[in-house]
Amino acid sequence: xxxxxxLEIVNLHAKVGxxxxxxxxxxxxxxxxxHALMGRNGSGKSTLAKVLxxxxxxxxxxxxxxxxxxxxxxxxxxxxxxxxxxxxFQYPQSVPGLQVGNFLRKSVSTVRGDDAPKARDFRRELxxxxxxxxxxxxxxxxxxxxxxxxxxxxxxxxxxxxxxxxQLAILDETDSGLDIDALRTVATGINASVSDAAxxxxxxxxxxxxxxxPDYVHxxxxxxxxxxxGPELARKLEESGYEWxxxxxxx
Amino acid sequence: MTSSDARDVVGDYExxxxxxxxxxxxxDAGLSEKIVxxxxxxxxxxxWMTEVRVKAYHxxxxxxxxxxxxxxxxxxxxxxxxxxxxxxxxxxxxDWDDVPEDIKRTFNRLGIPEAEQKWLGGVTAQYESEAxxxxxxxxxxxxxxxxxxxxSGLREHEDIVKKYFxxxxxxxxxKFSALNTAVWSGGxxxxxxxxxxxxxxxxxxxRINAKNMGQFERTLxxxxxxxxxxxxxxxxxxxxxxxxxxxxxVELIAHKGAHIRYxxxxxxxxxxxxxxxxRAVANxxxxxxxxxxxxxxxxxxxxxxxxxxxTGAHAEVISVxxxxxxxxxxxxxxVHHLASNTTSKIxxxxxxxxxxxxxxxxxxxxxxxxxNCKVNVVCDALILDEESQSDTYxxxxxxxxxxxxxxxxxxxxxxxxxxxxxxxxxxxxxxxMALIVNGFFEPFTRELPMEYAVELNKLMALEMEGSIG
Ligand SMILES: Nc1ncnc2c1ncn2[C@@H]1O[C@H](COP(=O)(O)OP(=O)(O)O)[C@@H](O)[C@H]1O
Ligand SMILES: [Mg+2]
Numbered sequence: 001x002x003x004x005x006x007l008e009i010v011n012l013h014a015k016v017g018x019x020x021x022x023x024x025x026x027x028x029x030x031x032x033x034x035h036a037l038m039g040r041n042g043s044g045k046s047t048l049a050k051v052l053x054x055x056x057x058x059x060x061x062x063x064x065x066x067x068x069x070x071x072x073x074x075x076x077x078x079x080x081x082x083x084x085x086x087x088x089f090q091y092p093q094s095v096p097g098l099q100v101g102n103f104l105r106k107s108v109s110t111v112r113g114d115d116a117p118k119a120r121d122f123r124r125e126l127x128x129x130x131x132x133x134x135x136x137x138x139x140x141x142x143x144x145x146x147x148x149x150x151x152x153x154x155x156x157x158x159x160x161x162x163x164x165x166x167q168l169a170i171l172d173e174t175d176s177g178l179d180i181d182a183l184r185t186v187a188t189g190i191n192a193s194v195s196d197a198a199x200x201x202x203x204x205x206x207x208x209x210x211x212x213x214p215d216y217v218h219x220x221x222x223x224x225x226x227x228x229x230g231p232e233l234a235r236k237l238e239e240s241g242y243e244w245x246x247x248x249x250x251x
Numbered sequence: 252m253t254s255s256d257a258r259d260v261v262g263d264y265e266x267x268x269x270x271x272x273x274x275x276x277x278x279d280a281g282l283s284e285k286i287v288x289x290x291x292x293x294x295x296x297x298x299w300m301t302e303v304r305v306k307a308y309h310x311x312x313x314x315x316x317x318x319x320x321x322x323x324x325x326x327x328x329x330x331x332x333x334x335x336x337x338x339x340x341x342x343x344x345x346d347w348d349d350v351p352e353d354i355k356r357t358f359n360r361l362g363i364p365e366a367e368q369k370w371l372g373g374v375t376a377q378y379e380s381e382a383x384x385x386x387x388x389x390x391x392x393x394x395x396x397x398x399x400x401x402x403s404g405l406r407e408h409e410d411i412v413k414k415y416f417x418x419x420x421x422x423x424x425x426k427f428s429a430l431n432t433a434v435w436s437g438g439x440x441x442x443x444x445x446x447x448x449x450x451x452x453x454x455x456x457x458r459i460n461a462k463n464m465g466q467f468e469r470t471l472x473x474x475x476x477x478x479x480x481x482x483x484x485x486x487x488x489x490x491x492x493x494x495x496x497x498x499x500x501v502e503l504i505a506h507k508g509a510h511i512r513y514x515x516x517x518x519x520x521x522x523x524x525x526x527x528x529x530r531a532v533a534n535x536x537x538x539x540x541x542x543x544x545x546x547x548x549x550x551x552x553x554x555x556x557x558x559x560x561x562t563g564a565h566a567e568v569i570s571v572x573x574x575x576x577x578x579x580x581x582x583x584x585x586v587h588h589l590a591s592n593t594t595s596k597i598x599x600x601x602x603x604x605x606x607x608x609x610x611x612x613x614x615x616x617x618x619x620x621x622x623n624c625k626v627n628v629v630c631d632a633l634i635l636d637e638e639s640q641s642d643t644y645x646x647x648x649x650x651x652x653x654x655x656x657x658x659x660x661x662x663x664x665x666x667x668x669x670x671x672x673x674x675x676x677x678x679x680x681x682x683x684m685a686l687i688v689n690g691f692f693e694p695f696t697r698e699l700p701m702e703y704a705v706e707l708n709k710l711m712a713l714e715m716e717g718s719i720g
Binding site: 050053055056057076077078080081082086087089092093094095096097098099103106107110111143144160164 | 666667668669671672673674675676677678679680682683686687689690691692693694
């Protein structure tokens with residue numbers, strides 16, 4: 001499939017209740033490409049992520065999303081996951097009583113299906129991923145996100161990314177709430193997992209982009225891509241903020 | 252057959268009912284003093300037991316129904332329509348075809364072997380794991396532990412039974428304990444001698460046959476000073492019964508420094524009224540733990556109780572209840588702190604779904620003279636849809652100011668965000684629900700022996716299937 005767009009978003013409109021939030025998004029991500037999506041709070045970044053994952057609260061009113069040519073908007077969330085779409089949540093949910101180890105094993109088995117590793121190989125993959133993320137073994141016995149610190153939640157998200165091996169990874173503000181050491185570790189995990197995948201990194205800081213190198217940077221303003229470019233766009237935003245783009249939009 | 256000619260058919264009791272499968276004795280429905288005397292006579296019981304039964308019978312007749320619980324459902328019980336004594340024989344066994352399809356399906360999905368399925372469905376009275384039971388019993392006997400069915404216990408250890416029978420649950424306690432005392436049959440009798448620690452859980456499941464599955468089981472466990480035992484009864488597979496009333500009594504006595512844990516997982520078919528009285532006495536520094544899981548039945552009313560009688564005694568009651576369509580689980584715990592430095596912990600979790608109702612009913616009392624007691628009560632309810640319901644009736648009567656007590660209650664629903672999170676990891680809605688539900692029950696499940704825990708998780712996953720749109 002090389003050369004073919006893995007993910008194609010065309011003129012995507014979505015609303016929640018009566019309020020339109022995505023107002024015509026166009027974006028194409030190819031295999032092996034890393035795209036950064038930047039924008040102010042409330043500009044629609046998480047909404048885009050959730051719409052791509054099929055959150056039931058958001059209604060797509062226009063446009064299309066295809067993965068390798070297949071319309072994914074018709075699919076249930078779990079079908080999208082099994083197709084290889086992964087979302088690292090900005091606010092991961094807790095599931096009291098569900099142990100991390102058990103959850104990871106079950107998720108790997110459903111998502112990777114026939115390709116899922118057998119017990120011993122799974123152990124090996126798990127240990128190596130946990131080592132990369134500097135995650136303690138005790139983690140596996142804790143309940144999913146229950147009483148986790150912000151940093152622990154993000155590590156669990158990236159641990160899942162590493163084990164689920166998606167072909168499309170969407171990472172929603174994985175960097176927020178991490179100190180610099182944690183950020184570096186987490187970035188290592190990301191880099192290790194997405195080299196073959198298409199990856200959309202959502203952030204509003206330039207910071208994480210020092211550790212993962214985006215091929216493209218897009219800026220979303222009020223539910224629309226206002227500007228796209230290379231890594232230099234992120235640096236410009238860091239220096240000058242979003243105003244110069246917003247003026248352009250408002251003209 | 253009427254009760255009066257029953258004895259003529261069988262003859263007098265001689266060698267016990269070890270080989271009864273050729274004969275069938277079934278009394279007519281309904282209860283009278285004569286039937287009670289006949290039951291006792293058929294078993295060739297000592298006079299005192301007959302008299303206890305008769306007194307209990309009169310108490311049962313005069314006692315009003317409980318004034319609480321699900322009165323609507325309780326009032327539907329037709330005591331006249333119930334057969335009070337049943338000796339299983341070939342003729343009483345049901346046909347496999349009579350076992351409802353949904354129950355057979357669940358057996359298969361749980362991977363239960365055929366022979367066991369037939370037993371659970373009431374098609375065969377004996378289950379072949381009897382052999383396993385015998386080897387377990389031999390191990391126990393070497394340590395001096397007595398492990399018998401209650402009828403044999405009375406025959407072989409009358410002195411012990413006489414000393415403790417009705418000592419923890421007097422027949423006057425409630426209408427159903429009176430009924431049980433009048434007509435009891437089957438159940439377990441266990442005596443653990445001083446200082447003996449039974450390492451492996453003792454499982455009633457290994458010795459299952461019709462007489463232990465009676466409607467009116469009576470269980471008595473005595474742990475002598477410094478001894479310990481873990482007793483496990485029931486099973487997670489649905490237990491199909493055409494008999495609608497199951498009313499057991501369980502009495503536990505933990506002597507000084509002894510430790511008794513009593514674990515139950517019950518999954519009655521949904522025509523059953525499951526009204527059980529379970530109570531323990533914990534003497535000085537003894538610990539009693541009830542681990543009690545209730546799935547299925549039409550109505551369950553069950554509040555495992557501990558009387559903390561000796562200084563430093565400890566009680567723990569962990570229970571879960573799952574109420575599905577048309578079911579009401581009215582469960583909880585009772586602890587009475589009668590002595591100083593006693594501690595108790597109650598954790599109760601209920602799930603209701605498809606219009607089911609889960610109720611927590613708890614009672615903790617601390618006596619005036621009981622100094623420095625500690626009480627901790629947590630009850631959590633999880634409601635899976637709009638039609639279902641949960642309610643709590645906690646009572647605390649603390650008469651000593653030095654008591655430290657904590658009480659937490661929570662009612663939660665499964666959130667869309669939680670489901671979305673799990674579904675984004677490839678789990679469909681039913682699987683996601685099962686992960687949440689099994690997580691909710693985890694503090695209970697982890698207390699069970701491994702195989703029970705695994706089965707319970709599977710069972711709850713099955714319960715989450717089919718009803719989600
Ligand atoms: N479920 C929702 N209900 C109501 N408003 C929502 C919902 N989700 C998002 N919004 C609104 O949509 C806008 C974009 O939100 P979001 O996508 O979370 O922004 P970002 O992730 O870029 O900070 C905000 O104004 C937010 O209030
Ligand atoms: Mg956001």
